[in-house]
Amino acid sequence: MTSPIADGIDQVKAWIVKRHPDREDIAGDLDLIENRLIDSLSFVEFVFLLEQVSGRSIDMDTLEVDSIRTLDAIERHFFAARVS
Amino acid sequence: MDIVSVTRVRRLLDEHGEDFFTRMLVPSELADCRTSTGLDVLSLCGRIAAKEAAFKTLRVRNRFLPWLDIVVQRADGGWPLVDLRGAAGRMAAASGIAQITVSISHDVDYAVAVAAPILTEHRNS
Numbered sequence: 399m400t401s402p403i404a405d406g407i408d409q410v411k412a413w414i415v416k417r418h419p420d421r422e423d424i425a426g427d428l429d430l431i432e433n434r435l436i437d438s439l440s441f442v443e444f445v446f447l448l449e450q451v452s453g454r455s456i457d458m459d460t461l462e463v464d465s466i467r468t469l470d471a472i473e474r475h476f477f478a479a480r481v482s
Numbered sequence: 483m484d485i486v487s488v489t490r491v492r493r494l495l496d497e498h499g500e501d502f503f504t505r506m507l508v509p510s511e512l513a514d515c516r517t518s519t520g521l522d523v524l525s526l527c528g529r530i531a532a533k534e535a536a537f538k539t540l541r542v543r544n545r546f547l548p549w550l551d552i553v554v555q556r557a558d559g560g561w562p563l564v565d566l567r568g569a570a571g572r573m574a575a576a577s578g579i580a581q582i583t584v585s586i587s588h589d590v591d592y593a594v595a596v597a598a599p600i601l602t603e604h605r606n607s
Contacts, residue, residue: 437533445505458548460571463544
């Protein structure tokens with residue numbers, strides 16, 4: 399059984415890989431922006447995806463680049479277990 | 483300068499609908515892109531390319547394009563005018579930019595835009 403956290407980040411990775419079929423996998427520490435896996439146009443759709451998968455609303459105006467720079471950072475910022 | 487593919491924008495429109503573009507264009511910009519049959523994809527591409535080209539002239543690091551703060555309106559004469567609001571206005575001020583001029587062109591599959599900053603006078607004096 400997969401955890402919701404692993405499931406969430408796996409969906410994000412699958413979304414990126416689908417748009418970049420030349421890549422079979424994406425390392426957790428790969429810079430998604432420097433490697434052009436996310437550009438300005440796909441960024442808007444990417445935030446839309448993150449909102450859907452994480453169930454959280456994201457303010458694009460205050461979003462910091464480093465919070466989505468790598469899959470590791472995305473997992474930390476958007477899918478880390480929240481204590482209820 | 484920036485270039486936007488019609489294929490990419492059409493996919494966004496098909497997959498997410500018109501509401502998706504409210505994240506990138508303010509209502510008056512969307513109105514400029516609307517025809518009697520709905521949103522015109524080439525016009526959308528041109529507007530998006532213009533915003534990206536304008537943003538590049540601001541030369542800021544580690545910031546995302548503030549889509550709704552760079553507003554590209556159609557002037558009475560038909561040419562595009564860039565209105566820098568909020569965060570985009572602050573970025574421009576920090577870079578010594580008073581205004582940005584932009585030109586848009588499109589053909590079947592792509593829209594391109596070229597932007598140039600107009601520097602504030604005191605910056606060069």
